[in-house]
Amino acid sequence: GNSVTQMEGPVTLSEEAFLTINCTYTATGYPSLFWYVQYPGEGLQLLLKATKADDKGSNKGFEATYRKETTSFHLEKGSVQVSDSAVYFCALNSGGYQKVTFGIGTKLQVIP
Amino acid sequence: DTAVSQTPKYLVTQMGNDKSIKCEQNLGHDTMYWYKQDSKKFLKIMFSYNNKELIINETVPNRFSPKSPDKAHLNLHINSLELGDSAVYFCASSQDRAYGYTFGSGTRLTVV
Numbered sequence: 001g002n003s004v005t006q007m008e009g010p011v012t013l014s015e016e017a018f019l020t021i022n023c024t025y026t027a028t029g030y031p032s033l034f035w036y037v038q039y040p041g042e043g044l045q046l047l048l049k050a051t052k053a054d055d056k057g058s059n060k061g062f063e064a065t066y067r068k069e070t071t072s073f074h075l076e077k078g079s080v081q082v083s084d085s086a087v088y089f090c091a092l093n094s095g096g097y098q099k100v101t102f103g104i105g106t107k108l109q110v111i112p
Numbered sequence: 113d114t115a116v117s118q119t120p121k122y123l124v125t126q127m128g129n130d131k132s133i134k135c136e137q138n139l140g141h142d143t144m145y146w147y148k149q150d151s152k153k154f155l156k157i158m159f160s161y162n163n164k165e166l167i168i169n170e171t172v173p174n175r176f177s178p179k180s181p182d183k184a185h186l187n188l189h190i191n192s193l194e195l196g197d198s199a200v201y202f203c204a205s206s207q208d209r210a211y212g213y214t215f216g217s218g219t220r221l222t223v224v
Contacts, residue, residue: 034212038153043116043202043215051210087153093212099160099168100213105153 002027006090006103013110019077021106023064023090026071031094033057033066033073038087038105047075047088080110115139118203118216125193126224133188133219135203143167144186145213146178147202155202161186193223 006023013019025031032051036044048057053068062077073090090103116137125131137144145168146158160168161180175191186203200220204213 032210032212036212036215043217044155044204044213045215046212049210049212089155091212093210099157102155105155107153 002101004103010107016079019080021075023073025092027094029094031092034091036089082110085110116216122220124222130191135186137205141205141207145204149200198223
Protein backbone atom coordinates (compact mmCIF):
# COMPACT_ATOMS: atom_id res chain seq x y z
CA GLY A 1 0.00 0.00 0.00
CA ASN A 2 0.88 3.65 -0.11
CA SER A 3 2.93 5.27 2.65
CA VAL A 4 4.52 8.59 3.49
CA THR A 5 7.53 8.95 5.77
CA GLN A 6 8.53 12.26 7.32
CA MET A 7 10.57 13.33 10.32
CA GLU A 8 8.52 13.56 13.49
CA GLY A 9 10.13 16.60 15.03
CA PRO A 10 9.80 18.94 16.69
CA VAL A 11 12.15 20.96 14.54
CA THR A 12 13.31 24.09 16.32
CA LEU A 13 14.90 26.88 14.31
CA SER A 14 15.86 30.47 14.87
CA GLU A 15 14.14 33.12 12.81
CA GLU A 16 15.67 33.53 9.33
CA ALA A 17 17.20 30.04 9.39
CA PHE A 18 16.93 27.66 6.44
CA LEU A 19 14.27 24.97 6.71
CA THR A 20 14.20 21.47 5.28
CA ILE A 21 11.59 18.89 6.22
CA ASN A 22 12.22 15.57 4.53
CA CYS A 23 9.45 13.51 2.99
CA THR A 24 9.73 10.21 1.14
CA TYR A 25 6.94 8.09 -0.19
CA THR A 26 5.97 4.66 -1.45
CA ALA A 27 3.18 4.46 -3.98
CA THR A 28 1.99 2.66 -7.07
CA GLY A 29 1.62 4.58 -10.28
CA TYR A 30 2.15 8.31 -10.44
CA PRO A 31 0.84 9.99 -7.31
CA SER A 32 0.13 13.64 -6.76
CA LEU A 33 2.14 15.01 -3.82
CA PHE A 34 1.14 17.66 -1.31
CA TRP A 35 2.29 19.61 1.70
CA TYR A 36 -0.35 20.76 4.15
CA VAL A 37 0.15 23.12 7.10
CA GLN A 38 -1.83 23.13 10.34
CA TYR A 39 -1.58 26.20 12.57
CA PRO A 40 -2.48 25.78 16.24
CA GLY A 41 -6.21 25.26 16.76
CA GLU A 42 -6.99 25.24 13.05
CA GLY A 43 -7.69 22.78 10.27
CA LEU A 44 -5.17 21.75 7.64
CA GLN A 45 -4.51 24.09 4.73
CA LEU A 46 -3.03 23.07 1.43
CA LEU A 47 0.40 24.71 1.22
CA LEU A 48 1.67 23.45 -2.13
CA LYS A 49 1.38 20.56 -4.54
CA ALA A 50 3.02 18.81 -7.48
CA THR A 51 1.34 16.40 -9.84
CA LYS A 52 4.16 14.93 -11.88
CA ALA A 53 7.88 14.21 -11.77
CA ASP A 54 10.19 17.26 -11.64
CA ASP A 55 7.29 19.62 -10.90
CA LYS A 56 8.09 22.24 -8.28
CA GLY A 57 5.31 23.40 -6.00
CA SER A 58 5.74 26.75 -4.29
CA ASN A 59 3.75 29.05 -2.01
CA LYS A 60 4.52 31.66 0.68
CA GLY A 61 8.27 31.15 0.21
CA PHE A 62 8.03 27.37 0.63
CA GLU A 63 9.11 25.04 -2.17
CA ALA A 64 9.15 21.30 -2.83
CA THR A 65 10.23 19.38 -5.92
CA TYR A 66 8.70 16.05 -6.99
CA ARG A 67 11.65 13.68 -7.31
CA LYS A 68 10.55 10.38 -8.76
CA GLU A 69 14.03 8.86 -8.82
CA THR A 70 14.40 9.29 -5.06
CA THR A 71 10.64 9.13 -4.28
CA SER A 72 10.95 12.33 -2.30
CA PHE A 73 9.16 15.65 -1.87
CA HIS A 74 11.22 17.62 0.65
CA LEU A 75 9.86 20.94 1.89
CA GLU A 76 12.24 23.91 1.98
CA LYS A 77 12.16 27.57 2.90
CA GLY A 78 15.09 29.91 2.75
CA SER A 79 14.27 32.09 5.75
CA VAL A 80 11.65 31.04 8.31
CA GLN A 81 9.58 33.41 10.43
CA VAL A 82 7.96 32.96 13.82
CA SER A 83 4.61 32.90 12.02
CA ASP A 84 5.68 29.70 10.21
CA SER A 85 5.45 27.76 13.49
CA ALA A 86 2.96 24.99 12.76
CA VAL A 87 2.67 21.28 11.98
CA TYR A 88 3.52 20.33 8.40
CA PHE A 89 2.08 17.22 6.74
CA CYS A 90 3.37 15.55 3.62
CA ALA A 91 0.71 13.63 1.68
CA LEU A 92 0.11 11.73 -1.52
CA ASN A 93 -2.82 10.70 -3.64
CA SER A 94 -2.55 7.88 -6.13
CA GLY A 95 -5.82 6.02 -5.95
CA GLY A 96 -9.28 6.52 -7.28
CA TYR A 97 -11.73 8.70 -5.42
CA GLN A 98 -8.85 10.78 -4.11
CA LYS A 99 -7.95 8.80 -1.00
CA VAL A 100 -5.01 10.70 0.45
CA THR A 101 -2.26 9.15 2.57
CA PHE A 102 -0.76 11.52 5.14
CA GLY A 103 2.58 11.45 6.91
CA ILE A 104 2.71 11.75 10.70
CA GLY A 105 3.27 15.50 10.64
CA THR A 106 6.36 17.51 11.60
CA LYS A 107 6.06 20.22 14.20
CA LEU A 108 8.11 23.32 13.43
CA GLN A 109 8.93 25.83 16.14
CA VAL A 110 10.59 29.08 15.10
CA ILE A 111 12.07 31.15 17.89
CA PRO A 112 12.85 34.87 17.65
CA ASP B 113 -18.14 32.61 3.23
CA THR B 114 -16.54 29.55 4.82
CA ALA B 115 -15.76 26.88 2.21
CA VAL B 116 -16.06 23.84 4.53
CA SER B 117 -17.85 24.46 7.78
CA GLN B 118 -18.28 22.09 10.69
CA THR B 119 -20.49 22.36 13.73
CA PRO B 120 -20.01 22.32 16.60
CA LYS B 121 -16.41 23.45 17.05
CA TYR B 122 -16.24 21.98 20.55
CA LEU B 123 -18.22 19.10 21.99
CA VAL B 124 -17.91 17.85 25.56
CA THR B 125 -20.09 14.92 26.49
CA GLN B 126 -20.33 11.99 28.86
CA MET B 127 -19.53 8.38 28.06
CA GLY B 128 -22.46 6.49 26.62
CA ASN B 129 -24.10 9.50 25.00
CA ASP B 130 -24.94 9.82 21.30
CA LYS B 131 -23.77 12.89 19.38
CA SER B 132 -23.64 14.25 15.85
CA ILE B 133 -21.21 16.47 13.97
CA LYS B 134 -22.35 18.31 10.87
CA CYS B 135 -20.35 19.37 7.82
CA GLU B 136 -21.28 21.50 4.84
CA GLN B 137 -19.24 22.61 1.84
CA ASN B 138 -20.12 25.35 -0.62
CA LEU B 139 -17.36 24.59 -3.13
CA GLY B 140 -19.41 22.34 -5.39
CA HIS B 141 -17.04 19.43 -4.74
CA ASP B 142 -18.25 15.91 -5.40
CA THR B 143 -16.32 14.11 -2.67
CA MET B 144 -16.36 14.62 1.11
CA TYR B 145 -14.43 12.94 3.91
CA TRP B 146 -14.22 12.47 7.65
CA TYR B 147 -10.81 12.27 9.27
CA LYS B 148 -9.91 11.67 12.91
CA GLN B 149 -6.82 13.38 14.35
CA ASP B 150 -5.48 11.98 17.61
CA SER B 151 -3.49 13.76 20.30
CA LYS B 152 -0.23 13.11 18.42
CA LYS B 153 -1.63 14.81 15.31
CA PHE B 154 -1.89 11.55 13.40
CA LEU B 155 -4.62 11.72 10.74
CA LYS B 156 -6.74 8.68 9.99
CA ILE B 157 -9.39 8.58 7.29
CA MET B 158 -12.74 7.27 8.44
CA PHE B 159 -15.23 7.69 5.60
CA SER B 160 -15.63 9.20 2.19
CA TYR B 161 -18.69 9.94 0.09
CA ASN B 162 -18.82 10.73 -3.61
CA ASN B 163 -22.09 12.27 -4.74
CA LYS B 164 -23.90 10.83 -1.72
CA GLU B 165 -22.46 7.35 -2.25
CA LEU B 166 -20.19 5.78 0.38
CA ILE B 167 -16.86 4.96 -1.27
CA ILE B 168 -14.40 4.67 1.61
CA ASN B 169 -15.29 2.94 4.84
CA GLU B 170 -12.16 2.30 6.86
CA THR B 171 -11.93 0.07 9.90
CA VAL B 172 -14.11 2.13 12.20
CA PRO B 173 -16.39 0.87 15.00
CA ASN B 174 -20.03 0.43 13.99
CA ARG B 175 -20.89 3.13 16.53
CA PHE B 176 -19.79 5.65 13.90
CA SER B 177 -22.28 6.21 11.11
CA PRO B 178 -21.92 8.80 8.36
CA LYS B 179 -24.83 10.23 6.43
CA SER B 180 -24.81 12.33 3.29
CA PRO B 181 -28.24 13.81 2.49
CA ASP B 182 -26.77 15.58 -0.56
CA LYS B 183 -23.33 16.14 -2.01
CA ALA B 184 -22.85 19.36 -0.06
CA HIS B 185 -23.41 17.78 3.36
CA LEU B 186 -21.75 14.97 5.27
CA ASN B 187 -22.70 14.32 8.87
CA LEU B 188 -21.17 11.99 11.41
CA HIS B 189 -23.23 10.35 14.12
CA ILE B 190 -21.56 8.58 17.02
CA ASN B 191 -23.43 6.22 19.33
CA SER B 192 -22.44 5.15 22.83
CA LEU B 193 -19.44 7.44 23.06
CA GLU B 194 -16.28 6.09 24.68
CA LEU B 195 -13.27 7.82 26.21
CA GLY B 196 -11.12 6.72 23.25
CA ASP B 197 -13.33 8.67 20.86
CA SER B 198 -11.88 11.90 22.21
CA ALA B 199 -10.08 13.53 19.28
CA VAL B 200 -10.41 16.26 16.70
CA TYR B 201 -12.63 15.29 13.78
CA PHE B 202 -12.07 17.00 10.45
CA CYS B 203 -14.37 17.18 7.49
CA ALA B 204 -12.81 17.76 4.07
CA SER B 205 -13.88 17.97 0.45
CA SER B 206 -12.20 17.65 -2.92
CA GLN B 207 -13.05 17.75 -6.59
CA ASP B 208 -9.99 16.28 -8.24
CA ARG B 209 -7.08 14.34 -6.83
CA ALA B 210 -4.62 16.77 -8.34
CA TYR B 211 -6.00 19.70 -6.35
CA GLY B 212 -5.94 18.30 -2.84
CA TYR B 213 -8.42 18.73 -0.04
CA THR B 214 -10.13 21.68 1.55
CA PHE B 215 -10.50 21.05 5.28
CA GLY B 216 -12.95 22.35 7.81
CA SER B 217 -11.64 23.86 11.05
CA GLY B 218 -12.36 20.72 13.05
CA THR B 219 -14.58 19.57 15.90
CA ARG B 220 -12.79 18.87 19.17
CA LEU B 221 -14.69 16.05 20.85
CA THR B 222 -14.00 15.37 24.53
CA VAL B 223 -15.64 12.40 26.18
CA VAL B 224 -15.63 12.48 29.99
